[in-house]
Amino acid sequence: MLKHLELLVALQDLDVMITDIDEVKQIGFKVGGKEKLKEARSQLAEKLSKPLLYNYENLRKRYKRAIIPVKDDICLGCFMRIPTSLITRGRSDQDVINCEGCGRVLYWYD
Numbered sequence: 001m002l003k004h005l006e007l008l009v010a011l012q013d014l015d016v017m018i019t020d021i022d023e024v025k026q027i028g029f030k031v032g033g034k035e036k037l038k039e040a041r042s043q044l045a046e047k048l049s050k051p052l053l054y055n056y057e058n059l060r061k062r063y064k065r066a067i068i069p070v071k072d073d074i075c076l077g078c079f080m081r082i083p084t085s086l087i088t089r090g091r092s093d094q095d096v097i098n099c100e101g102c103g104r105v106l107y108w109y110d
């Protein structure tokens, strides 16, 4: 996988954890560690290229998970089949691929 996609997946994991803490707090539980997560998040964000981060931040306004795996050539965000040309580019790590259906950033794993 592309190095910056790996970073983006890690960033998303942190964002989901931060969101989860907020949700758990809303129902009245005390949870710590949010500041640490935020610190790790900003350190990670600095390593990402600006256009990719911007792309991701925009998608995050719409989706809880903005970067989504592809399984059997299908986007697991919207279940649309990915065109072969994009699969080739994505799989060979030439490019960051956005789903044509939902716009999420796609990544392949084996």
Ligand SMILES: [Zn+2]
Pocket (backbone or CB within 6 Å): 075, 076, 077, 078, 079, 080, 099, 100, 101, 102, 103, 104
């Ligand atoms: Zn999609």
